Structure formats: C-alpha cells, structure tokens
Amino acid sequence: MKTRVLGTMTVSAIGLGGMPMSIEGRPERSRSIATIHAALDAGITLIDTADAYHVGADEVGHNETLIAEALSSYGGDTTNVLVATKGAICARATVRGLSTVRPST
DSSP states (O other): OOEEEETTEEEESSOEEOGGGTSTTOOOHHHHHHHHHHHHHTTOOEEEOOTTOSSSGGGTTHHHHHHHHHHHHOSSOOTTOEEEOOOSOOSOOOTTSOOOOOTTO
C-alpha cells in the first residue's frame, strides 16, 4: 500500500470516505461497519468523515459515531488510523452552493 505523510503521521494513499454510509440510501449499520473493517484489513489508515454526513437534523454526527463504533469493535490495531473530520459545515447554501459559515460564527 502506498502511503502519504500528513503532518506527523503516515497514512495510506487511499482513504475511505464515510459519507455514503450515512446519507440517504445508506446501507444497514452492520454492513457499514463490516465495510470499515474490510478497509482496515486492506491497509487503509485514513478515514474521512464529517458531522454533516447524515439524513435528518436529529442525526448530526451519525457518520462520526458510526466510524467510532467500527474502530472500537475492530479486532486489529487502530493506533495508526487517522480519522479526518470537518467542522462548521452548514446546509445553508449560497448562490455558489457553498456555505458562508465560518468557524468563528
């Protein structure tokens, strides 16, 4: 597996994106966890998530919680896994389709 250096960590050049596991049409939770475990088994050490990856307003943080559950139930070593998340993402769109919210607001 090729790797890349991010800051002080070396991670897999290929990462796993968590969004499809939490948005409309998502698979069952057990299947998502199995997918994350399979990615870890394959040597993936970079997982992308965001608190905005969810279906309804009552599910904020769904993807982050799902990934945390998968990591805690994984039978192997996860000390070198980097979970990259994002903050200040908002569903409020502008003309360009991007949020105008800044972390300080």
